[in-house]
Amino acid sequence: MSGAGGSGGARNSPPKGNASYGHKEFKRSKSHFADRITADGRDGWPVEAGRYRLVVSRACPWAGRALIARRLLGLESAVSLAVTDPIQDDRSWRFTLDPDDRDPVLGIRFLSEAYEARETGYPGGVSVPALVDVPSGKLVTNDFQQITLDFATEWTALHREGAPDLYPEPLRDEIDTVVEGVYRDVNNGVYRAGFAADQRAYEEACRDVFRRLELTSERLSGRRYLVGDTLTEADIRLFCTLVRFDAVYHGHFKCNRWKLAEDPVLWAYARDLFQTPGFGDTIDFDHIKRHYYHVHEGINPTGIVPLGPDLDGWLTPHHREELVGRPFGDGTAPGPVPSGEEVPPSGRP
Known part of the structure; x- marks a missing residue:
């Protein structure tokens, strides 16, 4: 893009x-x-x-x-x-x-x-x-x-005192394997679908996106995080695509077999991360939507930014805490967002 x-x-x-x-x-x-x-x-x-x-x-x-x-x-x-x-x-x-x-x-x-x-x-x-x-x-x-x-x-x-280990050495091989598939089929896959120049390329990319999402949903059905029982680099990489999925990738990039909010596991997982300090407090939905819909004139020549989707769902209970897993392991959550770095109200649910 x-x-x-x-x-x-x-x-x-x-x-x-x-x-x-x-x-x-x-x-x-x-x-x-x-x-x-x-x-x-x-x-x-x-x-x-x-x-x-x-x-x-x-x-x-x-x-x-x-x-x-x-x-x-x-x-x-x-x-x-x-x-x-x-x-x-x-x-x-x-x-x-x-x-x-x-x-x-x-x-x-x-x-x-x-x-x-x-x-x-x-x-x-x-x-x-x-x-x-x-x-x-x-x-x-x-x-x-x-x-x-x-x-x-x-x-x-x-690092701050209590910082999590986002790339723990014993889990690096597993993290690398997981993020390789996520990158190829999801992180980059939505772009392959959105910028495909013919029907075959689009369909192939779109199928890859949803095949990987379905596999990932299965993986997360009984575990809170992608690798191990704490947050890792793998969760960060997947989250950054999931949080944009319904707002831009579903419609703008034609990745529309189903919405994130229609998969109970992935939707709960994404909400769990969004509500974890350090994740949702970095997200500006206003910036996300205005960028994609304004800049990609070849895809959206009118520059019209859609009103939806409703963002209130991001703050609803997810119940993922019932699964085994602690977000920061033996560490602690980050402190408040530093002054001057807060996302304005226009970009938040």
Whole structure:
């Protein structure tokens, strides 16, 4: 897609620079800037409190992962946050939510300026999430697959007391296996369906989406979380697609065999996570809907944003606490959302 989904590009097209087509099928490319911020600084970017700024769009599911991990791990004071306007233009993600239309820390009007500072004449898409080095103004990484894993494993010295282990070593093989299928068929599958260029490609992608959702529903029918008995990276990755499913993917991307709210297990699971501190308090449904329905002019040329669905259901009882599982294990829930990072009432149920 244009902009969200770890990508960026023209308003009328799917992700430029982060996607390609073969036989009219949508394929997401690897992140161009894959440097890592690590405890030992082996890529030249050491973990350091206050040095890096996380740039996100609350519309973007891939950026949503980084928002949730940052909250759960208590990295808010260590990694500052920049939230872009949900509607980007051909110059990329804009900081029009800030005074003078500039990010107050980086001093830039468009995220593309950080990309240009890193690589002059960079020709690709400008994507979120992005970690930017504040002193130099240069992009460090836009590797949405790795950022959250590094938050969990490389930033441990700066985690809050009671932070959960989102990528526990004994479960990593199982987590990797689960998230591989979820990524291929669900996270990226909805885009393959939404941007399919012919009927065959669409039907194949749509079937993959619902086949994986049905398998995942079966997996979650007797367990509270996807892997182990606590929250992990796997839950974060699935949630970021599920929370957008009925609002945009069901109609906008034609993933309409059934709604999330029509699957009792997945709907309860998604509500359980939404009501868990660190998940729902990062979600802005207004940003989500306005981005998808405004930016994808090729899919929705009128730019009309639908009124529904009703969001009140997200706050209804889910009863998943009756299953075995503790969200934070031996740890604790994150504290209140930091001042200035709250989702406005227009984006909340």
